[in-house]
Structure formats: C-alpha cells, structure tokens
Amino acid sequence: MKITNARVIVCSPGRNFVTLKIETDEGLTGIGDATLNGRELSVAAYLTEHVIPCLIGRDAHQIEDIWQYLYKGAYWRRGPVTMTAIAAVDTALWDIKAKAAGQPLYQLLGGKSRTGVMVYGHANGSDIEHTVDEVLRYADAGYKAIRAQSGVPGLEKVYGVGKGTLFYEPADADLPSEHDWSTEKYLRHTPKLFERIRDKLGFEHHLLHDVHHRLTPIEAGRLGKALEPFNLFWMEDATPAENQEAFRLIRQHTTTPLAVGEIFNSIWDCKELIENQLIDYVRATVVHAGGITHLRRIADLASLYQVRTGCHGATDLSPVCMGAALHFDLWVPNFGIQEYMRHTEETDAVFPHAYTFDQGMLYPGDVPGHGVEIDEVLAAKYPYKRAYLPVNRLQHDGTLWNW
Numbered sequence: 001m002k003i004t005n006a007r008v009i010v011c012s013p014g015r016n017f018v019t020l021k022i023e024t025d026e027g028l029t030g031i032g033d034a035t036l037n038g039r040e041l042s043v044a045a046y047l048t049e050h051v052i053p054c055l056i057g058r059d060a061h062q063i064e065d066i067w068q069y070l071y072k073g074a075y076w077r078r079g080p081v082t083m084t085a086i087a088a089v090d091t092a093l094w095d096i097k098a099k100a101a102g103q104p105l106y107q108l109l110g111g112k113s114r115t116g117v118m119v120y121g122h123a124n125g126s127d128i129e130h131t132v133d134e135v136l137r138y139a140d141a142g143y144k145a146i147r148a149q150s151g152v153p154g155l156e157k158v159y160g161v162g163k164g165t166l167f168y169e170p171a172d173a174d175l176p177s178e179h180d181w182s183t184e185k186y187l188r189h190t191p192k193l194f195e196r197i198r199d200k201l202g203f204e205h206h207l208l209h210d211v212h213h214r215l216t217p218i219e220a221g222r223l224g225k226a227l228e229p230f231n232l233f234w235m236e237d238a239t240p241a242e243n244q245e246a247f248r249l250i251r252q253h254t255t256t257p258l259a260v261g262e263i264f265n266s267i268w269d270c271k272e273l274i275e276n277q278l279i280d281y282v283r284a285t286v287v288h289a290g291g292i293t294h295l296r297r298i299a300d301l302a303s304l305y306q307v308r309t310g311c312h313g314a315t316d317l318s319p320v321c322m323g324a325a326l327h328f329d330l331w332v333p334n335f336g337i338q339e340y341m342r343h344t345e346e347t348d349a350v351f352p353h354a355y356t357f358d359q360g361m362l363y364p365g366d367v368p369g370h371g372v373e374i375d376e377v378l379a380a381k382y383p384y385k386r387a388y389l390p391v392n393r394l395q396h397d398g399t400l401w402n403w
C-alpha cells in the first residue's frame with residue numbers, strides 16, 4: 001500500500017491544533033496529531049517542507065522503517081519539533097494499518113490488558129474552599145482520580161487555575177502573559193489544600209498535584225514530605241528534569257510518588273530517571289514522544305523498573321492524540337493512569353471520535369484504526385490564531401522563573 005499524498009491541516013476550534021493526514025493508493029487515510037503548543041507552525045512547516053516529500057511512494061505498512069528513516073535520516077535526531085513531526089506520521093500510519101486490518105488499534109499492539117482506562121480530571125479553584133468544591137464535583141461525576149490545583153493567597157495568577165469551567169486553557173494570549181511567583185507562598189499553601197481536601201473527600205479517591213517545574217529539588221523534597229499524610233497518587237514535575245540526576249535528591253526526602261515527562265520527547269530524556277528508579281510514572285505521550293512506536297519503547301524500558309505510564313492529556317493535545325493514547329493505554333502492561341482534560345465542544349465537533357467517558361474511565365471504542373477523524377470543512381472555519389503559554393517572574397524581583 002503506497003502513500004500517495006499527505007497534508008497538514010492547521011485549525012483553531014477553541015485552540016490551535018496541527019493534524020497530519022496521510023492518503024494511500026488503496027483509498028485508506030490516517031491522521032496524526034502534530035500539535036506543539038505555542039510552536040505549532042514550526043511543526044507544520046517541518047512536515048510540509050521536509051517530511052511529506054520523503055513519504056510519497058513509501059509503503060504505508062512499513063511503520064518501523066519509516067520511523068527510523070525520519071529519525072536517523074534527519075541526522076540531528078530528537079527535539080520536540082522533530083519528534084512531534086515523526087509522531088504525527090507514526091500515528092497516521094498506525095491508524096492506516098489498523099483500518100487495513102479492520103481492527104481497533106489496540107488489537108495490533110497486543111490486545112486489551114484491562115477493561116478500560118482510568119483517567120484523572122482537573123479540579124481547580126481560586127482558593128482552598130473553591131478547589132474542595134470542585135474536587136467534590138469531580139468525585140460526583142464519577143472520577144476515581146482527581147488532580148487538584150488552587151490559587152495561592154498573594155499571587156494573582158498561578159498555573160492550573162482556570163475560570164471555573166471544565167476547559168482550562170493556559171495558552172491565553174498572542175504574546176506570553178506574565179504571572180508572578182513566590183515559592184514560599186506556594187509551599188505554605190499547598191499542604192493546607194490537601195489536608196482540607198482529604199478532610200472533606202476521605203481517602204477513597206486518588207489525588208494528584210502538578211508542581212509544574214517550579215521548585216528546586218530540595219524544595220520539592222520538602223513539599224513531597226509535607227504531602228505524605230494525604231496519600232497522593234503522584235506529585236508531578238516537581239523540578240525541571242533536564243538534569244535527571246536532580247530527582248535523586250527529591251527521592252532521598254520523600255515517599256510521595258513522582259511523575260514526570262510531559263515535555264520529554266525521547267527515551268533519552270528519561271533513561272536515567274527510569275533505570276535509577278527516580279520516578280514512579282512516566283508522562284510522555286504519543287504526540288510529543290515520537291508516536292506509538294517510540295512510546296512503546298519507553299514503556300517497555302519503564303516496565304523493567306516498575307515505572308508505570310501516566311500519559312499527558314491536556315487540551316493542547318488534540319483528540320487525535322487522545323484517541324491513539326487510549327489504544328496504547330488499553331494495551332500497555334505497565335499502565336498507571338491517563339490524564340483527561342476535556343476539549344471544548346468546537347474541538348470535539350472538528351474531531352469526531354469513538355472514545356467515550358463513563359464513571360472515571362475512558363474507552364477507546366472498537367472502530368478500525370484509532371477511532372478519531374477530522375472534519376476538514378468544519379476545521380477550515382477556524383483559522384490559526386497565535387497563542388502562547390504564560391511566563392512566571394519571581395514576585396520580589398522579577399527574575400524569570402519556570403511557569
């Protein structure tokens with residue numbers, strides 16, 4: 001089956017998405033997500049100018065060979081733009097292969113390892129009481145696992161706190177908006193938040209928290225220790241992970257489980273973290289980590305060290321990534337949890353999908369392929385709009401910090 005055509009579709013139904021569509025001489029098509037939040041057009045150009053010309057005429061069934069060809073063939077290897085572009089090709093080809101087989105994608109990976117995919121939702125509020133109410137609302141909606149983020153007294157805007165809707169969207173301005181940050185205020189506040197949530201909710205539900213790279217390793221150790229009585233499922237991105245060794249210091253101080261990896265794009269970003277058992281969950285997902293083909297390699301390495309998966313699933317990953325990730329999740333033996341931030345109605349309309357939510361679980365559906373399509377006519381009604389994530393500056397002197 002030959003690849004006859006491929007094209008990039010950029011649209012903004014509520015937020016920006018980049019989608020690659022591959023066509024074959026047998027009439028089968030497949031799509032892959034290529035969205036890199038805030039840098040969307042770089043991946044679109046990379047695909048259009050540098051990747052698509054290499055695909056035409058190749059055998060769509062040779063997924064591994066095409067993966068190696070694009071990875072080694074680029075010479076430069078790795079990096080978010082390259083790996084997102086490769087992921088889009090890889091996802092579209094798995095979609096085509098599964099459609100050709102007349103099977104849902106999870107069957108080609110090895111079949112179901114579980115009945116459904118446990119997800120966590122995002123509860124957030126302007127203060128502790130508001131966040132507690134939101135957590136209870138998520139519990140009432142059937143979620144078994146809930147991430148809690150709250151506004152911090154004395155800070156105007158913080159990561160993870162939206163405007164009270166289900167659709168938190170941080171890429172909110174055409175140039176980065178500026179937030180202020182105080183580690184001291186955050187560290188004083190966060191244990192109180194989880195104490196109050198456990199008081200009201202009890203211990204039946206999983207609770208998660210995203211530090212979003214804003215602490216140093218020793219501060220993260222302190223927070224992890226302070227959160228131990230509240231039994232977190234994980235503390236995420238406790239410190240920036242470019243230096244994988246940094247996690248050793250956190251581990252020395254706390255038994256709160258650690259998750260990291262939404263910004264990783266290859267196995268090399270997490271090799272030491274996994275081999276030294278410095279983390280418990282790896283958060284890489286299909287779109288930014290080289291597609292199903294590469295994510296599977298990461299998960300297999302992780303399984304040797306009892307590290308489980310916890311795929312990233314924020315709104316900037318399109319329903320195409322979510323669909324593919326759910327097939328991966330249903331199969332992967334060392335599955336942990338899947339993040340699930342709901343997309344807007346406009347987004348869902350542009351990307352009709354087979355996956356469904358019920359009682360805190362997602363199900364990828366049983367249609368052939370990954371089960372997500374794109375309505376190109378509708379997509380054309382939502383042109384690209386530049387949108388950036390915010391930056392953080394230290395409140396006391398304006399130093400640029402991690403957001």
Ligand SMILES: O=C(O)C(=O)C[C@H](O)[C@H](O)CO
Binds near residue numbers: 339
């Ligand atoms: O979903 C999460 O855990 C995030 O940290 C979301 C990220 O801020 C978002 O995907 C950045 O584009």
Ligand SMILES: [Mg+2]
Binds near residue numbers: 210212236237262
């Ligand atoms: Mg995160």
